[in-house]
Amino acid sequence: MADYALYRLKISLLTPLHIGNGRELMHEYDYALYKGATWRLNEAALLEAQNVEDPLLADKLAQTPPAQLLKDTDFDPQNPYFRYVIRGLPRSRAEGAVVREQLKDPFDRLYLPGSSLKGALRTALAWYAWGERKLRPDLARLGRDRRFAAQGYEHDLFGPDSNHDALRALIISDSQPLPVNDRLFLANVRVLNRGGSLGSPIEVEAVRADTTFEAILKLDLALFSEWARRHKLNLSGEEWLRNLAQVVQTHSQERIRREKAWFASIPNGTRLHQxxxxxxxxxxxxxxxxxxxxxxTGWEDKTFGTRLSNDGQFMERLIQQYKLARGRRKPGDPFPKSRRVIMVYQHDSSGKVTGEQPALPLGWLLVEMEKVK
Structure with a gap:
């Protein structure tokens, strides 16, 4: 038996993707708006070009947002004053309005972190393994910190600690980087509540649908071998990893079915239901x-999801114990009660928003696995 299996991954975005780097960009400080596009500033180059030897001018520059130093003739994508240019405008054009930045490498290239992909696969595998092991939710088994509440169940499924975790055998590289070019755009996102009401706009940089990343996935099968057992590893989960595509697709089909049903009941959720x-x-x-x-992606895709919510009484106690619900909520009300969705806006000739419609979810992709060895 081979010591490992190697796969080339082709990862095609079906809807826009946002993976944040934790930074919020500020209008007129980190980006400027010009002719229907968002221009990411290179603050160092812009300030370096100013005459800072004059003390009065230097003091004025210190109090001036960098974007206000630009002239119309500066707005050229090749100008070193800009790191990159993306299509689309945030809804708010006020000074200091924020846009959540997309994760990039040090050269402003887009990539998909292997850790993000592995985290999503771990969720799917845990959901599937729960069903295979016929586990039942038990509030007494959950930790006090809601960030690690399900850790005991994960230990049951994958192993008691990081050295004996079955997903040691799942190794995923970061994707090959891609230039920003036309792949990045400004997405307007809102929280869509169950009754159809909308939360405040959230502006994010997002990677366009139809973008394709490539990465490498390795299954270290030696960790399930007789050699590993002699060294007291005794990892479980080999079959789940060998059938990774089928296991993950089973989880995704369940999520898709539930999301379709959720949007079917939302007054303005027609496009998402479709x-x-x-x-x-x-x-x-x-x-x-x-x-x-x-x-x-929402709460259900970061936990055991339906494995917990199918037990109504348990779910109510869980929501109360970890204070998961925001705002007023009665026992029995659906949870979670909202989704984050990308909006499409209609504008008049002056650029003013005249209408909006929930259009797409974030982050859906197709992963194709081609075996290399």
Missing amino acids: FYARLEMSQVPENAFLLQLGWG
Whole structure:
């Protein structure tokens, strides 16, 4: 038996993806708006070009937002004053309005972190393994800190500690980097509540749908061998990893079904319901799977999800103990009660927003696995 299996991953975005780097960009300090595009400033180059030898001018520059130093003739994508230019405008044009920045490498290239992909796969594997092991939710087994509440169940499924965790055998590289070019755009996101009401706009940099990343996945099968057992590893989960595509697709099909049903009941959720209906009917290639990851995937895709919510009484106690619900909520009300969705806006000739419609979820992708060895 081979010591490892190697796969080339082709990761195709079906909807826009946002994976944040934790930074919020500020209008007129980090970016400027010009002719329908968002221009990311290179503050160092812009300030270096100013005459700072004059003390009065230097003092004025210190109090001036960098974008206000620009002239119309400066707005050239090749100008070193700008790191990159992306299509789209944030809804707010006020000074200091913020945009959540997309993760990039030090050269402002887009990439998909292997850790993000592995985290999403771990969630899917845990959901599937829960069903295989026929586990039942027990509040007494959960930790006090809600960030690690399910750690005991994960230990049951994958192993008691990091040295004996089955997912040691799952190794995923960061994707090959891609230039920003036309792949990045400004996405307007809102929280869509169950009654159809909308939360405040959230502006994010997002990678466009139809973008394709490539990465490498390795299964270290030696960790399940007789050699490993002699060294007291005794890892479980080999079958789940060998059938990774089918396991993850089973989880995704369940999520798609539930999301389709959720949006079917939302007054202005028609476009999202239609998207999930098409996704549910799509024919996924052999040795491939659908997956949602990144910001905006929601509570159910970061926990055991339906394995917990199918038990109504347990779920109510869980929500109360960890204070999961925001705002007023009555026992029995659906949880979670909202989704983050990308909006499409209609504008008049002056650029003013005249209408908006929830359009797409974030972060759905198709992963195709080609075996190399």
